[in-house]
Amino acid sequence: RHKFWESQPVGQFKDAGNPNLLEGPIEPPTPLSEVKQQPYNLPGPYEWITCDMDTKEMCSEVYSLLTNNYVEDDENMFRFNYSKDFLQWALRPPGYYRSWHIGVRVKLSKKLVAFVTGVPAKIRVKDTIVDMAEINFLCVHKKLRSKRLAPVMIKEVTRRVHLENIWQATYTAGVVLPTPISTCQYWHRSLNPKKLIDVGFSRLGSRMTMSRTIKLYKLPDSPITPGFRKMELRDVPAVTRLLRGYLKQFIVAPDFDEKDVEHWLLPKEDVVDSYLVESSETHAVTDFCSFYTLPSTVIGNQNYSILKAAYSYYNVSTKTPLLQLMNDALIEAKKKGYDVFNALNVMENEVFLKELKFGPGDGQLQYYLYNYRLNQTLRPSDLGLVLL
Ligand code: MYA
Ligand code: JJ1
Numbered sequence: 498r499h500k501f502w503e504s505q506p507v508g509q510f511k512d513a514g515n516p517n518l519l520e521g522p523i524e525p526p527t528p529l530s531e532v533k534q535q536p537y538n539l540p541g542p543y544e545w546i547t548c549d550m551d552t553k554e555m556c557s558e559v560y561s562l563l564t565n566n567y568v569e570d571d572e573n574m575f576r577f578n579y580s581k582d583f584l585q586w587a588l589r590p591p592g593y594y595r596s597w598h599i600g601v602r603v604k605l606s607k608k609l610v611a612f613v614t615g616v617p618a619k620i621r622v623k624d625t626i627v628d629m630a631e632i633n634f635l636c637v638h639k640k641l642r643s644k645r646l647a648p649v650m651i652k653e654v655t656r657r658v659h660l661e662n663i664w665q666a667t668y669t670a671g672v673v674l675p676t677p678i679s680t681c682q683y684w685h686r687s688l689n690p691k692k693l694i695d696v697g698f699s700r701l702g703s704r705m706t707m708s709r710t711i712k713l714y715k716l717p718d719s720p721i722t723p724g725f726r727k728m729e730l731r732d733v734p735a736v737t738r739l740l741r742g743y744l745k746q747f748i749v750a751p752d753f754d755e756k757d758v759e760h761w762l763l764p765k766e767d768v769v770d771s772y773l774v775e776s777s778e779t780h781a782v783t784d785f786c787s788f789y790t791l792p793s794t795v796i797g798n799q800n801y802s803i804l805k806a807a808y809s810y811y812n813v814s815t816k817t818p819l820l821q822l823m824n825d826a827l828i829e830a831k832k833k834g835y836d837v838f839n840a841l842n843v844m845e846n847e848v849f850l851k852e853l854k855f856g857p858g859d860g861q862l863q864y865y866l867y868n869y870r871l872n873q874t875l876r877p878s879d880l881g882l883v884l885l
Contacts, residue, residue, distance in 0.1 A: 587633070597658065621744075622748070665867060668865050681863075691707060737753060746881070771787040
């Protein structure tokens with residue numbers, strides 16, 4: 498059924514629940530001299546390139562490929578539209594390797610037709626901190642689908658990760674492959690219900706009028722929590738401490754240092770937004786919330802071409818109730834013109850989703866580890882990791 502994935506060091510469906518298999522790496526590392534030194538062979542018309550994401554030209558090519566060929570919902574109404582600034586941010590974290598930004602071009606025309614990326618991350622699994630690659634943005638041009646190009650892309654990124662002496666990876670996908678460590682649900686909070694209904698993202702509930710719906714999703718004009726403000730550079734040490742303390746409770750979570758927090762959580766216009774609560778008495782940072790910006794192209798609508806979506810990222814509450822903190826995040830997102838606020842049921846998100854009028858979406862997100870076995874399927878609330 499999965500000719501490629503059955504050949505890979507990942508949890509296999511047939512091994513589910515076998516208590517004789519130990520948790521941890523499935524295969525041991527090999528000496529670097531034994532890692533294949535040449536790229537995998539591509540079909541004749543294509544060639545590998547390493548994408549230099551520092552240049553505007555390369556960023557634009559990648560942006561066009563993804564804008565026209567990346568992930569769609571199951572009814573092909575919306576397609577992710579990561580911005581160029583977002584891609585540069587996502588692909589150049591501390592310690593990134595340019596060799597992990599991999600493109601495939603048509604030799605003759607030089608057109609970019611496929612892409613896959615990795616970025617390094619320290620991921621804690623239970624008590625062990627593992628150096629991993631986070632694999633993302635796997636994309637094959639629509640006209641080249643089902644030609645088994647994806648397995649070659651995955652083998653090539655694996656090879657280039659191995660060359661840096663890294664032997665594990667994590668990734669998410671909308672599809673079920675061998676074998677998810679957890680299955681998460683997308684939830685959506687309408688901020689601009691009229692537009693969401695107009696573009697077919699949501700439907701008018703039965704026994705609901707448009708004006709009742711608009712009223713249902715109304716939010717205050719500004720956040721309610723005293724001391725709620727945007728995160729600044731000077732907050733990096735405090736936010737790092739707060740987040741590190743919080744992420745300890747999850748079975749799988751990133752191990753962020755201050756450099757990571759500065760990169761991933763310091764606000765970057767139209768890419769990532771972060772807020773915190775500073776105590777008026779002690780000036781301590783007690784709470785934190787963040788979201789990233791990922792618009793979607795609306796595929797065939799007369800009136801709108803873009804849906805502006807915010808995605809819940811990392812949130813920590815120690816003093817302000819999480820419900821109130823996230824309500825303030827919704828208020829900020831609404832103020833900034835987002836149409837919808839999305840969240841997965843990871844971490845402690847279940848405590849606010851229903852209460853803050855999120856509804857379940859039709860999409861799920863599967864979380865995976867490569868070359869690392871876990872003997873249990875995790876609950877979404879055991880995950881302290883959000884990939885972009
Ligand atoms: S998830 C986002 C993936 N991208 C999209 O969904 C965009 C739109 N779709 C496409 O561009 C294509 O349909 C893709 C497949 C490229 C997805 N992850 O070439 P094929 C398997 C892994 O004929 P195509 C993200 O970016 C499929 O089961 N495998 O198919 C994380 C089959 O194998 P098997 C996938 O449709 C990516 C084989 O590919 C996925 O033309 C993590 C068919 O190949 C998928 N999303 O192209 C990648 N979809 O026969 C793994 C299909 O066995 C990283 N397949 O069933 C692993 C870790 C690597 C690093 C390790 C370091 C140590
Ligand atoms: O966005 C998603 N679904 C939307 C739109 C559905 C359009 C028809 N298929 C949805 N809307 C309902 C919202 C409603 C608002 C009021 C309250 C009730 C709910 O459900 C889905 C997620 O639900 N998104 C996708 O399917 C996109 C792909 C998801 C997999 C992503 C793979 C990630 C790649 C890894 O890096």
